[in-house]
Amino acid sequence: MTRVSTPPRRLRFIRVEFAPCCGCLGSIVALVTDFCRNVIDDPDVIFAFRMAAFELTENIVKYCSGDRASLEISVDNAAGGSELVLTTVNDASADRLLDVSERLTATELAEDPVAHFDALVRDTLNSPNESRLGIGRLRAEADLSISHYVDGDQITISVRRRILRTGDGGN
């Protein structure tokens, strides 16, 4: 019997390093959106990652303590299927890292993401200078899984979603 092997799927990712500023926001969101359109034809998923690109990049622009940050959008192929994954890496102050890490953990562990987001919405009225809603809406509205880790003064945040239909992306 002839054994037919399936060629390994090509890696699909884009990684950018950038100096955080408002002016870079549109370019980064466009990059992420174009990548998603190239690998999937589900407008709901594309919008979810567009939202994630906006929210995570805006947080970097507002809170990054260093002069550079990075963002990667990729398709991760695993035995159980494919996932779209968006990952950001940036430095921040110790106070900010503690605060955002607590909020991320609460969002990641929330049993009811919508109820958790509604609580954040009520709390936002007590935060005059910031919304503190961006992370929460990624689970509640965009149905994205979130994970993070802190290493020294650097935080890595990943959001992901299983995808069912991938385009050929030119591969």
Add this chain to the structure above:
Amino acid sequence: MAGNLEAIRRDGYSIEAAERSNRLSVTLIGTFDMTASADLQRFLDVVRQEIIATSPQQLVVDVSSVYYLGSSCIKAFVSLTAAMKAYPKHPKIRVVTSSRLDWQDRTFAVLARLAPGIVTVERAS
């Protein structure tokens, strides 16, 4: 233009209002990321003042041509909704969304949950 509500037109987004027959209408067009939040917050503050001054029965917020609304802009709507909830003569607030942009219903549903009986979210006909 309604009362003191002067339209805002920028590269990427616009906000304008009209007042007619006891109804105040606010229309947003474009992309509302962090760069739009200060304008939107200021505009909705004036909307709140206008409502208190003129007591319209209905506030219609047409977002059907909004392509993105960031969290800082959601906060501006949350602040207006909370203020209206606390105002005894508050108008009914009707948010009009697009049937082509499903995310709008999910995003604005939070206002209806915050102020049930005051805010409704409806798709444009």
